[in-house]
Amino acid sequence: MLNFKQLHHFWNVARAGGIVRASERSGLAPQTLSGQIAALEASLGVTLFRRQGRGLVLTETGQMVLDYAEEIFRTGSELEEALLSRSAGRVVPFRVGIADVVPKSIAWLLLAPSMALPEPVRIVCREDKLERLLGDLAIHKLDVVLADSPLPANMDVRGYSHKLAESSVSLFASAALADTLAGDFPACLQQAPLLLPGNEAAVRAPLLRWLEEQRLTPRIVGEFDDSALMKAFGEAGAGIFPAPTLISAQLCRHGELRCIGELPGVGDSYYAIAVERRLSHPATQAISRAAMPPRDG
Template sequence: MSRLNYHHLYYFWRVATLGNLTEAARQLHVSQSALSAQIRTLEESMNTPLFARQGRRLVLTDAGQRVLTYAGDIFSRGEELEALIKRGITPEVQQLRIGVLSTMSRNFIEGFITPLIERRDVRFSLHAQGMANLLNGLRNHQLDLILTNANVVNEGQSDLWQSQLLAQQPVAIVGPDDLQNKKFPDGYSNMRWVLPAPNTEMRAAFDGFCSRWQYEPAILAEADDMAMLRLLARDTGALTVLPTVVVKDEIEQGTLKVHMTLPNVFENFYAVTVKRQFIPPVLTDLLESQ
């Protein structure tokens, strides 16, 4: 049975992270030819190329990018272990990679990471992507957790995704402060609306609410991005439907006003992780603080 040669993997990791074969050879105190030979041996053992040449540059292939992710995790954990064994301490700086759904409220994300901002022993990165890319990043250990407003359900892999409900935010009708506190639907007949996209849970809930009141909103625009809805509500004078956390700054400043909270309608926010043997302490602390 073939076994992974971690010496070769370490050489690959140093070249990939430095992005320069010459500099990696200098730091490792080996010749460039010897270093190239070690990486070729690793590629042969994996039966796939890890680098592709573009002129004089070495560029990671898709497989190389995936191997780099695992190598980074292996050797960074090794450094943590060495620090723990030699000095009996955890690393001075812990790293956390957070993926966020690109359409989510930036205010909610900011509130979530506030505990990290206050810590000097943590460095974190944020990656805004679509759901498919987020789940792939989590599955391939490129991300430590993801934030989403859609629950992730395991299908045939019962222990893959671990989802934690972080918050339920009430959904409200929000807009300019010129409706004089009229009850819905009175006074709303001449108002225009910027609404969540038709394929969203919020839009479905609002459509159902309007149907009960036999009210037909005059739609100016639709968007599936909370940041865009926030801008449209602020700049068009139209009404919108969204969680109040999205526009908390505008509400505090008096630019926008909450006219009514929709009954029994909430936006859920989740933190999703995957089962792993080693969980960074900072991740455990962060989730427990929510």
């Protein structure tokens, strides 16, 4: 059976970058820490560290064990905080980062289940570029990040992507602009004003590919990193803009916007990115359990 005391000593040494530094931080003798790690390696039948010069570096197996140890002790810390908050009658904070390319209506749909938990939750939302949000996630300033793509492979951030929802994409325009479009969809897009999401939006590339396949050349009149700002320009009649079909009814409910048409083969997905392989925060678990099934419309 895994000895969690030994695992905790290993975790501290790995985080400190060596036995001597871990000894200074913990007040335990280096010999004690070495003995605890040796006992853990013996019980697991693996080598966790290898010597490099005068120091120690993690083996590949050691890195895997560290990943699990991080998750185990972080979960334990969150459990302790949650129990203390409950006993003190405090509201548990739920710190969410929302990538600025995620439509606000989608963010609300995904986060709504966290507001209906039996235990009160205070949701704290922060919107920013995905890269900056993932940096805050890595240092535990955020509990989860909502994005339109999984964790980028080229980012030096340890995390896990949990798919929550997917939707096809449709094009929308103000009623006044829609009335000026000539012909049926998609031919009506030729030379029509178009608003594009920024380079970081996952839907941008497939949308441009679809237009190329259809041999359509609309006039690109604006590009937006912020989906809400793009929608505001669209509502004002500046151009046609893409949005998830999932929120079509919500966008068009007042009659100020119209759905011009759905884009076959163009879709968008939404993810909860967390530092845990198994979600532990009750609010994150709630949004994962309520994740919408895949759909095209």
